[in-house]
Amino acid sequence: MAEKQISSINCKKVSITIVLGAIVMLMLFPSCDGKKKQVGEAIIERDSLPAMETIDVETFISDSGVIRYRIVADEWLVFDRKRPSHWAFEKGVYLEQFDSIHQVEASIKADTAYFYDRQKLWKLIGNVDIQNRNGEKFNTELLYWNQQTEKVYSDQFIRIEQPDRIITGYGFDSNQQMTIYEIHNMEGIFYIDEDEEQKQPQAQVVDSIK
Numbered sequence: 001m002a003e004k005q006i007s008s009i010n011c012k013k014v015s016i017t018i019v020l021g022a023i024v025m026l027m028l029f030p031s032c033d034g035k036k037k038q039v040g041e042a043i044i045e046r047d048s049l050p051a052m053e054t055i056d057v058e059t060f061i062s063d064s065g066v067i068r069y070r071i072v073a074d075e076w077l078v079f080d081r082k083r084p085s086h087w088a089f090e091k092g093v094y095l096e097q098f099d100s101i102h103q104v105e106a107s108i109k110a111d112t113a114y115f116y117d118r119q120k121l122w123k124l125i126g127n128v129d130i131q132n133r134n135g136e137k138f139n140t141e142l143l144y145w146n147q148q149t150e151k152v153y154s155d156q157f158i159r160i161e162q163p164d165r166i167i168t169g170y171g172f173d174s175n176q177q178m179t180i181y182e183i184h185n186m187e188g189i190f191y192i193d194e195d196e197e198q199k200q201p202q203a204q205v206v207d208s209i210k
Contacts, residue, residue, distance in 0.1 A: 050088075052078040070096040089113040093124075097176070105177045106132045110143075120147040132178035137161040140172070150176045158183060166190045 054076040061069040074091040093113040097106045111126030122145040130138040142156045151173065158172040160183075171184030 048082075050077040051080040052076075066100060067102060068098055070098070084116050084118060086117060087115040089115075104133065106130060108143075108145075121145070122147070130178055134179060135163065136178070138178065145176060147176070152176055152178065152181075157187075164192055166192070 055074065057071060057073045057076045059071050060067050061071065072094040073089045075089065077088040077090070079086055079088065089110075090112050092111055093109070095108040095113075096104050097108075099105050108124065108128070108130050110124040110128045113125070114123045115121070116123070122143075124143045124145065126141060128138075128140050128143045130143075132138075137160070139159045139161075140154050140156050143152065143154045145152045153174070154172045155170070156172075157170055158168065160167040160181075167183065167189050168187045169183035169185050170187065172181065173184070174181035
């Protein structure tokens with residue numbers, strides 16, 4: 001009698017094991033209706049994520065204890081583990097540069113900007129508009145600003161609007177105040193006052209912008 005009870009208990013254990021195994025198999029295998037099984041999203045590498053994300057930014061940056069720059073942006077992302085590490089302003093940026101007595105030397109606006117913090121290099125892309133303290137306006141699609149060398153440059157088309165004329169060309173170098181600059185390949189000079197255009201020879205105008 002005891003042997004029959006033990007055999008019955010063992011049969012129940014086996015039955016329970018089979019049922020549990022069947023449930024696990026049903027959970028592991030996709031259903032037969034042909035639908036694609038849902039899977040979790042892929043894990044993103046830490047290096048591709050920003051270490052800091054700030055919305056509606058307005059901040060001042062100092063150099064040697066003196067406020068030098070003002071930054072306004074809809075979004076500011078800091079990628080400190082990227083190579084090279086950089087800040088990203090992919091929703092546009094507005095910059096102001098100050099002199100030692102906090103007067104604006106130049107203002108810059110661009111659709112997109114990247115600042116490579118170790119190289120101290122700005123890369124400005126798309127509708128780059130600059131105005132210097134003399135009221136001159138500059139427009140290009142790509143501009144680099146190296147804060148270490150204090151140089152601004154581009155190899156793209158550049159348009160400069162001065163009080164009396166508009167100058168266009170390709171390739172551009174300037175100091176970071178945008179007051180001493182040179183266009184490498186002059187395309188044209190268009191005087192706002194037609195009488196002034198007739199007075200000044202072309203060669204003299206080219207020399208005066210360097």
